[in-house]
Amino acid sequence: MGVDKEHLYTVSRPGSTEYIDSKPTGKPPVVVNVGWTWRLALACMSTSIGAAIPIGWQLGVVNTPAAIIQRWCNETVAERYDIHLSESGLNVLWSGIVSILLVGGMTGSLTGALVANKIGRRGTMVLGEIGYLIAGALFFAAKPLKSIEFMFIARLIIGLCSGLITAVMPMYLTELAPMTLQGAVGVLCPLGLTSGVFFAQVAGLHALLGTEENWNILMSFSVILVLPSLATLPWMCESPKYLDSVKKDRMRAIKELCKLRNLPQEIVIHELEDFTSKDTTAPTEKWSVLRLLGSRELRLNLALVCALQAGQQLSGINAVFFYSTSIFESAGLSNQNAQYASLGASCLNLVWSVIMIPVVNHHSRRFLAILSTFTATVWLISLTIFILYMKTVSFFSYMSVVGVLGYVVSYGIGLGPIPYFIGTELFDVGPRSSAMALGSVCNWSGNFIVGMSFLVIQNLIGAYSFLIFAASTGLLTLFLYKCLHETNAKVLAERSPSRG
Structure with missing residues (x-):
């Protein structure tokens, strides 16, 4: 087996010796490649394609054909219930269809910790994907059966399953990955959503x-x-850290780790022991959401997770994309070309998410997060100025296009990827699922708040609404600068044991 210097890893602690059949040989520790294996790659591909991308699909799918679906809703209500909706009534109905997914996301996230600890990380992912299948069948049947109810139920199911997956998927993948790849796999959930x-x-x-x-x-x-993702289930591993720390099943944890690393038991057992030694929570401790909320020792870390998750949505990314078409039109593009340019901005967001996989894996999480929030604040303030004065200053219309693209890049540096997995690096395995669940609740809550209030605020104050988002990212910058310590793999390996 070739050795990848980038992922060299000593399987036993400094000063220890190699073990064969649990007996010391007196030889130096074995050094092996614990980088990508086919099972780890399969888990990443399967969950990204079958779990994360469908979430993003359902978040974005209603935007472009909204007028067509609203017209169907209006006709269906009139035909089935003999109720003729006014424009405001139709808006209320449509808002309900759109927002029920976000309510489901908040609810699903809140149950994520309980479900993940009860049926496992892998089991939770499978449960979410089965829910997607049920919702997909309801969506397909809604039109021929003329059922508004199916639309509501399907969107609610999607929300519940999406909340579960956003709470569990980053935790699942980072627990499968060796320390040197945790940043790379942690980015895959937001990459799937963006895609x-x-x-x-x-x-x-x-x-x-x-x-x-x-x-x-x-x-x-x-x-x-979803279907090909479920087909990979027989080859998917459960999280060894979950099996060892939560289920207290050391033998099964070793068995899963052997399959995952493609290495014999006498080698992988050292990784599990090393992880156990770094877990500062007591072996018998049971962590619930309520207990985590009451823990003074973990309060700051929880605040960081929740602030980053909520701050991602309160950064105004959806508002910028809402404005992007009109901004591109002001630069001289036709309406159709402006829509394609807006898609181009979304494509830039996607491409930047891919670029950030190796960047996040190898660079300081703290630096990237602070750089992202600070530059996003600058671009949001700049966009406010450019939009307000584009009719007065001719080149400001072009600068507003630059502002949109600059903001998208700033968002992708840290606000896009880091909030989803930072909880896995700030918490031990015991309280980790509860922390991830609460962080996911904050993310979906932020999405709900922006979705329900932005149009109202935009109608009242126009482009000044960007300043609200700028204030949010500015405050988040100060909070991160003061309170967020470094969490990248190299620093974690060097500092005193404080996490799993």
Whole structure:
């Protein structure tokens, strides 16, 4: 087996010796490659395609064909219930269909800790994907059966399952990965979400599936991604850290780690022992959400997780994309070309998410997070100025385009990827699931707040609404600068044991 110097790893602690059949040989510790293995790669690909991308798909799928689906809703209500909705009534109905997914996301996230500890990380992922299949069938049947109820139920199920997955997937993958790859696999959940939003926007174009005949196919299309993911289940490993720390099943944990690392027991046992030695929580401790909320020792770490998760949504990323089409039109593009340019900005967000996989893995999480929030604040303030004075200063219309692209890049540096997995690096395995669940609740809550309030605020104060988001990212910058310590793999390996 070739040795990848980037992932060299001594399987036993300094000063120890090699073991064979649990007996010391007196030889120096064995050094092996614990980088990518086919099972780790399979877990990453399967969960990204079958779990994360469908979440992004459902978040973005209703934007482009919204007018078509609203018209169907209006006609269906009139036909089935003989109720003729006013414009405001239709808006309320549509807001309910859109927002129920976010409510489901908050609820699903809150149950994430309980479910993840009860049926396991892998079991939770499978449960979420089965929910996607049920929701996809309801979406497909809603149009021919003329059922508004199916739309509500399907969106609620998607929300519940999405909340579970966003709370568990980053934790699952980082617990599977060796320390040197935790940053890379932690980015895969937000990468999947970004990919799903972009692909849904493209598929929702009128030239593809965004038509009166095909919108129900568009809504249920993500099922195609879930099926191959479920087919990989026999080769998916459960988290060895979960099995060892939560279920107290050391033998099964070793068995899963052997399969995951493709190494014999006498080698991988040292990794499990090393992890156990770094877990500062007592072996018998049971962590619930309420207990975590009451813990003074972990309060700051929990505040950091929740602030980053909520701050991601309160950074204004959705507002910037909402404005992007009108900004591109002001630069001289036609409406159709402006829509394609807006898709281009979404594509930039996706490409930047891919670029950040190795960057986040090898560089300081703290530096990237602070750089992202600070530069996002600068771009949001700049966008406010550019939009307000673009009719007075001619080149400000072009600068506003630069502002959109600059903000997207700033967001992708840290605000996009880091909030989803930072909890796995700030918490031991015991309280980790509860911390991830609460962080996910804050993320979905932030999304709900922005979704329900932005249009109202935008109608009242226009471009000044960006300053609210700038204040949010500015305060987050100060909080991170003062309170966030470094969490990258190299520092974790060097500092005193404080996490698992």
